[in-house]
Amino acid sequence: MERRTAQRQAIRDAIGQARRPLSAEEVLAVARRRCRGLGQATVYRALGSGVQEGWLKCVQMPTGPARYEIAELPHHHHFECTRCHRVFDVNGCPGRLDRMVPSGFTLQRHEILLFGLCAGCRNN
Amino acid sequence: MERRTAQRQAIRDAIGQARRPLSAEEVLAVARRRCRGLGQATVYRALGSGVQEGWLKCVQMPTGPARYEIAELPHHHHFECTRCHRVFDVNGCPGRLDRMVPSGFTLQRHEILLFGLCAGCRNN
DNA sequence: TCCATATTGATAACTGTTTCTCAATTATCG
């Protein structure tokens, strides 16, 4: 059966407390604060099984590593800072995207990606 | 100085005649029809210099290789078929995306990505 | 406590994509 470990707890907490999608590297950095010596393989394994189990969702951006966020969040989109490369959630969605779909095509899902400077980078 | 070669001509034509963004592999396949023995290194080199020169634009999707399209096309977005992974242009843009940006952030650019089945895959 | 085995960390290996290397080829100029 599945065992409770300090490593997985730290990883879950890191993701749960972040207000934005985190990369494996970011998860590792945060979770290591509570779990010394945590290995990156463990993070990748936990992320993979989190997605399998359905409580985690993988967010792919055009470049850079995958980010992970809690699966149950309401529909939203993402903003990537072009300087620090952190990804943030943005809420709202223009809708009506099915109007853009060429005739004969079937729309399954969509993503809106915003790029620019986050508040922190804009002021530094 | 820069020389005119059959290879570059075939590559330019392949991109110019496609009605959608092509990956390096797709460009190679098309351009090889007119230029036997064309190598992939040549395609990558031509795509790179096309972007440098400004007439080509690189389209990055969350997964898969970069696609390339003519730079001067009017503002539009992309649709990727989840079955054949070809990328198509879609026109129209909902606009008003700046409303979604968190306060303090600066929006530089945006991308709308649609995913689903293209007409060909839907009927097969 | 002890055991069976799930889990871990370090590291090697892998994947898909792209770039580099280099000898051979070829376009352009005089």
Place this chain on the structure above:
DNA sequence: CGATAATTGAGAAACAGTTATCAATATGGA
């Protein structure tokens, strides 16, 4: 026509991100 240097093709290598390997460790039940 040469000479010169840009360009090419094949293959090796780089690259970032991720997954696999495996011995050591630690969990949860008996």
